[in-house]
Amino acid sequence: MTRRRDHWRDAPVLVTGATGFLGGWLVKELLNRSARVVALVRDGAPQSCFVRDGMAARVETVHGTLADQALLRRTMCEYEVATVFHLGAQAIVGVARADPIGTLEANVAGTWNLLEAARQSPVRQVIVASSDKAYGPSPNLPYAETHPMEGRYPYDVSKSCVDLICRMYAETYRLPVCVTRCGNLFGGGDRNLGRTIPGVITATLRGEPFVIRSDGHFVRDFLYVRDAVEAYLTLAETMADAPELRGDAFNFSMEVRYTVLEIVEQVLQLMRRPDLRPIVQNIATGEIREQYMVADKARRVLGWSPTYTMTEALQQTIEWYTSEFPVADGVAVGSGQFQP
Numbered sequence: 001m002t003r004r005r006d007h008w009r010d011a012p013v014l015v016t017g018a019t020g021f022l023g024g025w026l027v028k029e030l031l032n033r034s035a036r037v038v039a040l041v042r043d044g045a046p047q048s049c050f051v052r053d054g055m056a057a058r059v060e061t062v063h064g065t066l067a068d069q070a071l072l073r074r075t076m077c078e079y080e081v082a083t084v085f086h087l088g089a090q091a092i093v094g095v096a097r098a099d100p101i102g103t104l105e106a107n108v109a110g111t112w113n114l115l116e117a118a119r120q121s122p123v124r125q126v127i128v129a130s131s132d133k134a135y136g137p138s139p140n141l142p143y144a145e146t147h148p149m150e151g152r153y154p155y156d157v158s159k160s161c162v163d164l165i166c167r168m169y170a171e172t173y174r175l176p177v178c179v180t181r182c183g184n185l186f187g188g189g190d191r192n193l194g195r196t197i198p199g200v201i202t203a204t205l206r207g208e209p210f211v212i213r214s215d216g217h218f219v220r221d222f223l224y225v226r227d228a229v230e231a232y233l234t235l236a237e238t239m240a241d242a243p244e245l246r247g248d249a250f251n252f253s254m255e256v257r258y259t260v261l262e263i264v265e266q267v268l269q270l271m272r273r274p275d276l277r278p279i280v281q282n283i284a285t286g287e288i289r290e291q292y293m294v295a296d297k298a299r300r301v302l303g304w305s306p307t308y309t310m311t312e313a314l315q316q317t318i319e320w321y322t323s324e325f326p327v328a329d330g331v332a333v334g335s336g337q338f339q340p
């Protein structure tokens with residue numbers, strides 16, 4: 001399949017979750033490729049890259065929520081949206097555990113509202129962000145796209161449902177929708193400092209040991225946010241010429257796996273602070289112990305593969321946080337909120 005470098009020029013694209021971590025990077029790249037971006041924005045999110053990097057002034061902003069199906073349908077029709085990237089979701093595992101109803105409403109009902117609006121609109125490609133957590137705990141790792149959706153905890157279940165709903169719309173209504181399941185995303189711009197990589201970087205900038213909430217031996221794989229953006233764009237470009245992909249799901253991952261302790265140690269080495277040994281509290285609940293995937297389908301069908309090594313990606317991530325949270329008298333200062 002031949003990809004056209006001018007695919008995005010003047011293309012009308014709707015991005016939900018544009019003020020989020022991945023959304024900001026995706027909108028930035030779409031603008032770099034001269035797309036006409038429409039962003040669904042719920043909150044102002046003044047600290048988001050979408051706002052702080054001036055992207056809000058370069059896109060058409062629609063203020064509203066995924067609960068408003070009429071708004072979604074009107075937006076897709078009025079802007080003649082060709083491609084939808086559905087990233088809007090409640091994406092924090094701890095919040096999902098504390099507020100399962102809110103999470104299900106945002107993630108599950110929000111997805112069917114968006115797909116139903118797309119069904120009644122001139123949309124040609126819909127890419128929906130799911131998660132590796134949709135697979136649930138499995139004795140047969142690594143995850144492949146053929147694994148069943150068996151989420152057990154609130155966030156995981158919400159994403160299992162998202163996958164199944166997308167398949168329903170593809171099979172029943174022939175909606176051109178595909179699903180992405182990514183490893184743990186990381187990179188500059190992630191202001192959820194409760195996540196391991198931004199958490200350990202900002203703690204180290206403050207000269208403090210990072211607190212690991214598990215025993216440190218939970219296993220995860222990862223994906224740098226810039227590689228994730230390229231994955232989403234590549235999938236949409238390929239779908240334009242391959243309608244047979246309708247209903248498919250794709251794993252995107254570096255295909256490397258690390259324990260939390262290993263990731264923390266890598267960051268500390270790169271920041272030249274191996275003396276700041278992490279504190280292990282082991283208080284995590286409702287999380288899967290081991291998760292990692294294969295991404296050979298994406299390599300084979302889409303021609304996608306990650307560009308950055310883990311070391312390169314971590315170095316760039318550290319540079320972003322170092323510039324964003326400069327150190328004054330040994331204390332990192334900035335506009336974000338630190339994990340206590």
